[in-house]
Amino acid sequence: MQSARYAGPPLFARGHNRRTLVLWAAIPLVVGIGIGVLIGGNLRPSSSVSTGTFPTSPNEPAQLEYTDMPCDPGSSVLVLHSLEGSMQTSDVKVLLDYETMWVKHRESANPALSGQTALLTRRDDVCDAIVPEDSRFTQFVWIGPFPSDVAPSLCEALLKVTWKNCIPAQVVR
Template identity: 80%
Template sequence: MLLRVHELAYGPPVQSARYAGPPMFARGRKRRTLVLAAVPLVVGIGIGMLIGGNLQSQSHQNTGVTTTTPAVPDQLEYTDMPCDPGSSVLVLHSLEGAMPESEVRVLLDYETMWVRHRESANPALRGQTALLSRRDDVCPVIVPEDTRFTQFIWLGPFPSDTAPALCEALFKVTGKNCIPAQVVR
């Protein structure tokens, strides 16, 4: 009643120019709607995970299947080095026997990838892959005196007169990380 008397005497109350947003009851309604929509979603995901987890564990129990062991990595493939007169191989790595097979595999894959990347630089590199040989399977001339080296990664064979140019085509340092070795001397 007092507000009504005030309005008659002074006029209606003045509105501020600042917008305060929707009335409080309207804001609360949007929040409730959001919560009500999210609750079934969360419950559905939870039920799905429970059902999915139970189905998976029941299937193993019913069939007697045990969990599988992780796949065994591919065994390294060794190649005999050809020892034809007048040919050479590019020895890229001399490896110690203590080197893990996984690291040897990485070197083989890398060198094969690099050769494929650089094969346009020299036609002799086309179709070449990095090969791995044991110490007993390389040409006698190539075996170093140091017995720590038991495996060799190499490319070839190539004609002896073209082998040094292949190191350059591969952007390798001749005599350091690319040794063009004649298989027979």
């Protein structure tokens, strides 16, 4: 019969070996954080050359392009947003970019959406039939024009609620 021998404290409880174990556990952690920082983009390139993807100055305001709304008989536009004048220019730009992206994403649902982009028009440049009585609304985000008989189906193709967040407005009444 063999007797059991005492082998000393467990490996993790030994002073020297415990430090070694902590060191080996910390190395992957530090490497993982370093890779995460690199992937996450928190390290900016030191180059001062502009690639054209960022504005040259962070304080440069966003520029909006306004378009006159076409007012041809028998056509409609889809009014997606009626905006108040107090809305920030950068927020309007984000809204236009989002709606353009959404139209491009949904153009396979209806070929009439192909090539459409969200446009912005000032209150003075919209068709008379579309101007709301409420004077708070000074800008309108819309797409079109489309034949009036097709416009309501385009709201459905965009997964929007007709007459709520997508108004198929006839430009001439």
